[in-house]
Amino acid sequence: MSAIGKVAERKPQAGPSSWWYRRGRFTASHIALTIMAATMLVPFSWMVLASFKPLQEVEQFNPFPSVWRFDNYLRVFEQVPFARYYFNSIFVAAWVTFLQCLTSAMAAYAFARLRWRGRDIVFRLYLATLMIPGVVVMIPNYTVMVKLHLLDSYVGLVVPAAFGAFGTFLLRQFMLTIPPSLDEAAEIDGATPWQIFWDVIMPLCRAGLVTLAIFTFLGNYGSFFWPLILVKSEHLRTLPIGMLYFDSVYGRQTNLIMAASVMNIVPLIILFVAAQRHIVRGVQLGAIKG
Amino acid sequence: MKARRHEFRAALGFLLPNFVGFGVFTAGPVLFSLAISISNWHLHRTIPFRWIALGNFLELFVDKDFWLYSMNTVYLMLGMPVAIAGSLFLAILLSQRLRGIVVYRTLFYLPTFTSGVALMLLWKALYNPEFGALNAAINWCIDTFRVNEVVRALGGAGVSAPTWLLSTKNLVGLEAEEVRSSAAQWGMGARDALIIMGIWIAIGGNNMLLYLAGLSNIPPELTEAAQLDGAGKWAVFRNVTWPQLAPTTFFIVVMSFIGGLQGGFEQARVMTQGGPAGTTTTVAYYIYTKAFEELMVGYAAAISWLLFTAIFVITMVNWRLGSKELNY
Amino acid sequence: MKAFFLITFCVLVLLSVVAWQIQPAPPEGKIPLVWVSDDNPARREQISLFNDLHPNYDLRLDPRANQAGMEKVMLQCLAGVGPDLFDAYSPSELDAFVRSGVAWDVTEELAKRAIDMEKDVWPAILPTGIREGRVYGFPANVAVDAIWVNKDLFDAAGEPYPEGPWTWEEFIEVAQRLTLRDERGRIKQFGFLCDWWQWPQFIMLFGGQLYAENGTRSAVDSPEAIEAIQFMHDLMYVHHVMPTPVDEATMATAGGWGSGTITYFGAGKGAMALGGRWWLCTLRDYEGLNLGVVEIPRMSDTAYRAYGRATVVNRYSPRREQALDFLVYEAGKDYNDLINRQADAVAAVMRYNYTPEFLQNPEHPEEDYNEVWRDVIRYGEADVWSPFVNGQAANRILTKQLDLVKNDQKSAADALRDAAREIHKEMAKTLERDPSLRIKYYRLTGKERPE
The missing domain is CATH 3.40.190.10 (Periplasmic binding protein-like II)
Known part of the structure; x- marks a missing residue:
């Protein structure tokens, strides 16, 4: 917390409305952010550069390739059906994200905004399941999938990940910050819980929903263990499984792993850039007031 | 709190979709794992299935490795407060209306995208004992400030930069083979390397995003009103922002504890294989090893439930503190 | 908000239809x-x-x-x-x-x-x-391993290519001559590269085994095994011909998965390396490597590890x-x-x-050393293992102890004795769990458990 204290101390004598003050503050923020951001950019640029190197040079310290091997990217597509893996990863993660957001928001609404007996106890029990390490439920879960004949299918990849306590907990915390007066007012106007949920609460939870969507998408896009044991057919493989090809005991095509990784994160960056603009201060209440 | 009939029914309706899936894919398996934690279930068929009551737990209490790995797990969580505070600070910076804020946000989130092989390889390079950026800086400091001359003058043996991922040393001197500490083990080692890396990844990652979302939910009127009353920055933060962020902070703290106690799996699997000498093996990695390598499913479930109990107690304490302190 | 969810839902359903459509049909009649x-x-x-x-x-x-x-x-x-x-x-x-x-x-x-x-x-x-x-x-x-030779590095040092059979003493001399230092005294080329996880190989080379007496006892604390691990340790810390963990981490950025040594060797950072013929799957991708192979120094009665x-x-x-x-x-x-x-x-x-194609692969005429790969198999032996302890559990114990030797923190003798003791403890636990093994163990030893 001391860092924040320092920022406050640094407050100059000029009033907050002074142009110089604003200008100075912005420049300081920019400088601080740029320096920090640069350290974040290093691994990424290193990865991009490595993806253009010949195999020998990946291990070397020189950050730039001596020969730019643009065909590394083509070779990824030649050696494995990378486009198919790509599609599968996005497809599965998108479905999970959609279902997760919808069902979690509904459950969170019931926990945060509706009053019913035993609510807090049920919620705590619900929360408790988050505390069980995932490895242990893997085996019983797998048995369930076998019983339901969902092995080696998209449904089997999507459904078990689509419901959970995490999203509910997250969105519940968001809904708690919404002033109760809003839905009480709507209730007096005769709105049903379903209407309040969609028209009052959900728009106000936009930042929370976007955050949850990003987390869920990311988590499932990179999921490794579950698809590994669930999927047998090549046409259902997701990116993390497909990339095993470049990393076998017989040798690790690190340059191709890097090329694949770069392509791997492109959709994530697009998603993030598109989604993050909804996490902006003040948008929500403005929308409600208008 | 008065439970009204129609709200209960509505609540049921809202909970149903999540609860059906949750029941089948989470609650069921969780109960199942509770059941097998009191059994000797082993994937080898030559071992007849038996209920052994608390047998697994009794074995666990004298399992030295388990306690060593628990120490590792707790030690690796030391970076957590720094990471959370850093995330909050960064989120406050990034919630400003600055030009190019999208770029900053994306850059800070990049390590979270870039996880996996690329990130691990990079950090291995940074921790390179001789050429790594970290040790280059440390060695430069040692040379420039003549640290060794001073230390030797004081009768010390001289210092050198840590070997990071290769070393079993740590800041509290934990030994590799026994649950105790000794001066010889004092220093910086693999565990500290993982902590630093963890902070670096986490600072601009998910927690930052959560705080950003939390901040965006604070009505600007509240801050403006406080500023009009002449409150300074710190006062605004203390009296408006921080209480408003309480539910978010609560979420982050709870999830960090859960994640921390269940964590260390990825780094161990990809980066260190749990070494050197088991010092980066965490409880989660141990569970995985027991269940999937040594095939002792019952024993692994027992460890999980012990871990669960620890997390549960901590969460309940958090809950209490949360409702008192955070006005929640 | 509702509209957004509805639209997303429709898009996803549409995508599902596409996914269904591009599902490859199972090949007819196969x-x-x-x-x-x-x-x-x-x-x-x-x-x-x-x-x-x-x-x-x-x-x-x-x-x-x-x-x-x-x-x-x-x-x-x-x-x-x-x-x-x-x-x-x-x-x-x-x-x-x-x-x-x-x-x-x-x-x-x-x-x-x-x-x-x-x-x-x-x-x-x-x-x-x-x-x-x-x-x-x-x-x-x-696969049975041998020693890969980077001929160019031997030529540069004016050293004749090694030929088997040879002794460890000869090997160390050659390796020392091929370990080169830069002006600051740092090693820039190692005489010998070897993954630390090759330790079972060394135990076998020195006449030891992982288990003795039908697997009823761990043999890693035998004098042969201790000598073998001590030798590996000495290659790093006494003879300075093999990279220590710090050297290895310093040498390059990547590692892990046990494939690091291949890439170091491919990049010319070592004159010799312990490895198998399968390294070619990777080494063929390195342009301009000039390779040879020589058998590992072997004592008359000991075996190579086969896998x-x-x-x-x-x-x-x-x-x-x-x-x-x-x-x-x-x-x-x-x-x-x-x-x-x-x-x-x-x-x-x-x-x-024993075919001419094996000895001389027409696509790779430069690989003129295949006879060595065949001959070493004759001296190969599979790992001795024990049914009385889980291999992964034993491995975890050994890795932990040997990590300490590798880091020069513990002597080989102490580490291996501790490891053997812990393995026996693990064995006792396994026997307690598994009645069928208990009977088997009793039949073999006349004892309930290892002491």
């Missing part, structure tokens, strides 16, 4: 077979050759990860949805498959097809497919009869010649290693 093995270019070529030779089959690969390899198969098989074929990577892994009941006993089936494994296959690799006299898998390849994979048929597979055809394929000429051509180690069936 019998599908699934094989779990590690995914790599060599493996894919082996599969397409099988499919070419057997047009009525459609064999596909289900990749095995370096981690979580065995458990995937076991989980799937026990749930009744396993692959038709899977690979066992060591005798103890085969044991785990047999004991969990997923490996099919194919002794009679192979005999019916006139395949005599014990006569045809290199004896060193048999334990990966045979357990207690019953056949469960057919060896897919066999490899064996393909096992899933006992619960509804197509297990058909899956047998793959084992027949692995016993045949086409497959074995392919293995030799690819340098996916060495063919497991002996006679295909």
Whole structure:
């Protein structure tokens, strides 16, 4: 917390409305952010550069390739059906994200905004399941999938990940910050819980929903263990499984792993850039007031 | 709190979709794992299935490795407060209306995208004992400030930069083979390397995003009103922002504890294989090893439930503190 | 908000329809077979050759990860949805498959097809497919390591290429002459590169074993084993010819997965390296390497470590009869010649290693050292393992102790004695759990548990 204290101390004598003050503050923020951001950019640029190197040079310290091997990217597509893996990863993660957001928001609404007996106890029990390490439920879960004949299918990849306590907990915390007066007012106007949920609460939870969507998408896009044991057919493989090809005991095509990784994160960056603009201060209440 | 009939029914309706899936894919398996934690279930068929009551737990209490790995797990969580505070600070910076804020946000989130092989390889390079950026800086400091001359003058043996991922040393001197500490083990080692890396990844990652979302939910009127009353920055933060962020902070703290106690799996699997000498093996990695390598499913479930109990107690304490302190 | 969710839902449904449409139709009239093995270019070529030779089959690969390899198969098989074929990577892994009941006993089936494994296959690799006299898998390849030589670095030092048989003393001298330092005294080229996980190899080279007396006792605390580990330690800290962990981390950025040494060697950072013929799968990608091979110094009565994979048929597979055809394929000429051509180690069936194509691969005429790879197999022996302790558990104990030796924190003798003690403790626990093992142990030793 001391860092924040320092920022406050640094407050100059000029009033907050002074142009110089604003200008100075912005420049300081920019400088601080740029320096920090640069350290974040290093691994990424290193990865991009490595993806253009010949195999020998990946291990070397020189950050730039001596020969730019643009065909590394083509070779990824030649050696494995990378486009198919790509599609599968996005497809599965998108479905999970959609279902997760919808069902979690509904459950969170019931926990945060509706009053019913035993609510807090049920919620705590619900929360408790988050505390069980995932490895242990893997085996019983797998048995369930076998019983339901969902092995080696998209449904089997999507459904078990689509419901959970995490999203509910997250969105519940968001809904708690919404002033109760809003839905009480709507209730007096005769709105049903379903209407309040969609028209009052959900728009106000936009930042929370976007955050949850990003987390869920990311988590499932990179999921490794579950698809590994669930999927047998090549046409259902997701990116993390497909990339095993470049990393076998017989040798690790690190340059191709890097090329694949770069392509791997492109959709994530697009998603993030598109989604993050909804996490902006003040948008929500403005929308409600208008 | 008065439970009204129609709200209960509505609540049921809202909970149903999540609860059906949750029941089948989470609650069921969780109960199942509770059941097998009191059994000797082993994937080898030559071992007849038996209920052994608390047998697994009794074995666990004298399992030295388990306690060593628990120490590792707790030690690796030391970076957590720094990471959370850093995330909050960064989120406050990034919630400003600055030009190019999208770029900053994306850059800070990049390590979270870039996880996996690329990130691990990079950090291995940074921790390179001789050429790594970290040790280059440390060695430069040692040379420039003549640290060794001073230390030797004081009768010390001289210092050198840590070997990071290769070393079993740590800041509290934990030994590799026994649950105790000794001066010889004092220093910086693999565990500290993982902590630093963890902070670096986490600072601009998910927690930052959560705080950003939390901040965006604070009505600007509240801050403006406080500023009009002449409150300074710190006062605004203390009296408006921080209480408003309480539910978010609560979420982050709870999830960090859960994640921390269940964590260390990825780094161990990809980066260190749990070494050197088991010092980066965490409880989660141990569970995985027991269940999937040594095939002792019952024993692994027992460890999980012990871990669960620890997390549960901590969460309940958090809950209490949360409702008192955070006005929640 | 509602509209947004509705639109997203519609888009997803649309995508699902697309996904459904682009699902490849299962090939008409072909019998599908699934094989779990590690995914790599060599493996894919082996599969397409099988499919070419057997047009009525459609064999596909289900990749095995370096981690979580065995458990995937076991989980799937026990749930009744396993692959038709899977690979066992060591005798103890085969044991785990047999004991969990997923490996099919194919002794009679192979005999019916006139395949005599014990006569045809290199004896060193048999334990990966045979357990207690019953056949469960057919060896897919066999590997025995030797020392790779980077000829250019020898030429640059004016040193003649080493020739076997030679002694460890000669080896150390050569390695020292090929260890070069820069002006600041730092080593820039090592005489010898070797993965630390090769320690079982060294124990065997020095005449030791991992287990003794039918696996009822750990033998890592034997004088031979201690000498072997001490020797590895000395190569790093006394003779300074092999990179210490710090040197290795300093040398390059990447590592892990045990494949680091290949890449260091490929990048010319060592004059000699301990490795197998399968390194060629990687080394062929390095342009301009000039390679030779020499056998590892060996004492007259000791063995090299042999390893490899064996393909096992899933006992619960509804197509297990058909899956047998793959084992027949692995016993045949086409497959074995392919293995030799690819340098996916060495063919497991002996006679295909005595062909002119093996000695001189027409696509790679520069590889004139294949005879060495064949000859060392004769001295190969499989790992000795113990049914009385889980291999992975023992491995965890040993890795921990040997890490301390590798870091020069503990003496080899102390570490190995502690390891043996802990393994015996683990054995006692295993015996307590498993009554059938208890009986077996008692029969072998007349004792309840190791003391």
